[in-house]
Amino acid sequence: MRRAAVIVIGAGPAGCAAATVLAEAGHDVLLVDRPAGSRRALAESIPPSAKRLLVELGMDRAVAAAGFQPWTGNSVWWADAPPRVETFTPDATGYQVERNRFDAVLRDVAIAAGAQRLPGVVRDVDLPSVTIDANGEVAQVTAPWVLDCSGRAGVIARKGLRMSEPSHRTVALAGIWRATMPWPPEKEGHTLVASHADGWAWSVPVASGLRYVTLMVDPERSHLTRGASALDLYRAELDKVAPFAPWLEHALLEDGPWGADASLYGASQHAGPGFLLVGDAAAFIDPLSSFGVKKALASGWLAGVVVHTLLIAPEMQAAALSFFEARERAIASSFRQQAARYAVDAGEGHPFWEARASVPEGGRVFRPGEFAGPEGPASIDTALLARDPDVLSA
Numbered sequence: 594m595r596r597a598a599v600i601v602i603g604a605g606p607a608g609c610a611a612a613t614v615l616a617e618a619g620h621d622v623l624l625v626d627r628p629a630g631s632r633r634a635l636a637e638s639i640p641p642s643a644k645r646l647l648v649e650l651g652m653d654r655a656v657a658a659a660g661f662q663p664w665t666g667n668s669v670w671w672a673d674a675p676p677r678v679e680t681f682t683p684d685a686t687g688y689q690v691e692r693n694r695f696d697a698v699l700r701d702v703a704i705a706a707g708a709q710r711l712p713g714v715v716r717d718v719d720l721p722s723v724t725i726d727a728n729g730e731v732a733q734v735t736a737p738w739v740l741d742c743s744g745r746a747g748v749i750a751r752k753g754l755r756m757s758e759p760s761h762r763t764v765a766l767a768g769i770w771r772a773t774m775p776w777p778p779e780k781e782g783h784t785l786v787a788s789h790a791d792g793w794a795w796s797v798p799v800a801s802g803l804r805y806v807t808l809m810v811d812p813e814r815s816h817l818t819r820g821a822s823a824l825d826l827y828r829a830e831l832d833k834v835a836p837f838a839p840w841l842e843h844a845l846l847e848d849g850p851w852g853a854d855a856s857l858y859g860a861s862q863h864a865g866p867g868f869l870l871v872g873d874a875a876a877f878i879d880p881l882s883s884f885g886v887k888k889a890l891a892s893g894w895l896a897g898v899v900v901h902t903l904l905i906a907p908e909m910q911a912a913a914l915s916f917f918e919a920r921e922r923a924i925a926s927s928f929r930q931q932a933a934r935y936a937v938d939a940g941e942g943h944p945f946w947e948a949r950a951s952v953p954e955g956g957r958v959f960r961p962g963e964f965a966g967p968e969g970p971a972s973i974d975t976a977l978l979a980r981d982p983d984v985l986s987a
């Protein structure tokens with residue numbers, strides 16, 4: 594049976610970040626990478642502020658060299674508010690990425706740092722042992738630390754730690770559109786976001802004249818479960834997004850639609866003896882924030898630092914795990930509260946938004962303004978954070 598110092602399950606942003614940090618620190622890291630197969634990937638916006646993390650992880654040059662479309666700003670139509678156009682300065686753009694290509698870039702960085710990639714699917718975890726189906730061959734590997742970076746699949750998280758929110762089931766329906774007449778050049782790199790009474794929509798450009806247009810629908814409130822074809826449903830939902838009409842009038846649906854689960858969830862526990870839940874394996878935040886990848890990279894970085902500490906100073910276990918638990922819990926909670934605020938702004942009285950305008954926490958349901966947990970990211974005092982002993986020790 595093979596042994597490793599750390600097994601990382603999943604080679605998304607969280608897994609690649611953790612594997613890179615740990616491999617660079619000289620540990621024997623096994624990165625289990627599920628082959629993409631026929632699964633469809635979405636296009637996503639990576640915010641300018643994520644670049645600092647990419648630098649910290651040594652991934653910035655590889656991402657910059659991959660030639661992704663720059664994210665140059667946002668055009669937003671939210672509820673009854675006047676349309677908002679926000680254009681980033683040229684030195685502060687983000688990236689518009691096709692996720693399968695983006696993840697491949699991050700994975701190459703992790704491998705270059707020394708992580709060993711094993712293409713395969715984790716079938717079971719019985720700590721410290723992990724069962725991997727690698728191209729039809731079953732392998733057993735053990736490690737003192739196993740990181741669940743498997744995203745929504747939650748290989749370890751689903752063993753009783755996942756907390757789903759039944760009132761918050763959302764499906765993303767995605768399609769790829771090609772312009773038959775050029776879109777306004779000044780908005781070529783803009784993410785478009787629009788809300789309506791029954792959901793919201795957003796569009797991410799990935800190349801000149803090519804955009805993903807994704808619609809967020811509640812399967813309980815749409816006809817998703819009642820036999821309508823995905824294409825009919827997609828077109829019916831798209832008709833509700835009036836601000837996108839001028840963009841799509843001269844464009845053709847080139848691919849799709851296909852669906853992806855976008856329901857929110859959290860975790861009752863983020864770490865324990867022998868394991869950590871990292872990135873989306875622990876908590877899925879509202880995609881409206883466009884912070885999912887950044888949160889996953891940060892979570893992977895933190896997990897790498899914590900597990901490095903655990904490997905070189907096992908006597909620190911209790912302190913290191915409770916540090917990780919507290920940080921991850923606070924971040925998930927603040928994003929969860931932010932999502933509820935978006936819902937309040939989007940439309941009181943509409944069932945889709947009403948169901949999303951409250952936060953279940955500690956057995957109670959809070960409305961915005963009543964939250965007991967930490968405040969949202971906007972209110973974080975970075976000067977205070979820079980003096981925080983926990984941050985300094987990390």
Ligand SMILES: Cc1cc2nc3c(=O)[nH]c(=O)nc-3n(C[C@H](O)[C@H](O)[C@H](O)COP(=O)(O)OP(=O)(O)OC[C@H]3O[C@@H](n4cnc5c(N)ncnc54)[C@H](O)[C@@H]3O)c2cc1C
Nearest residue numbers: 603605606607627638715743744746765872873885886889
């Ligand atoms: C509709 C939608 C829109 C979004 N838009 C944005 C956006 O614009 N910007 C943004 O920053 N974020 C966005 N997000 C969020 C973002 O996709 C996630 O937060 C991010 O991918 C989390 O990274 P991760 O590494 O934790 O998980 P993932 O990216 O899900 O990676 C998990 C990895 O684990 C692998 N895996 C799963 N099971 C196994 C197994 N059994 N064995 C081995 N490997 C396994 C998977 O194949 C995958 O490679 C969006 C999400 C959705 C659903």
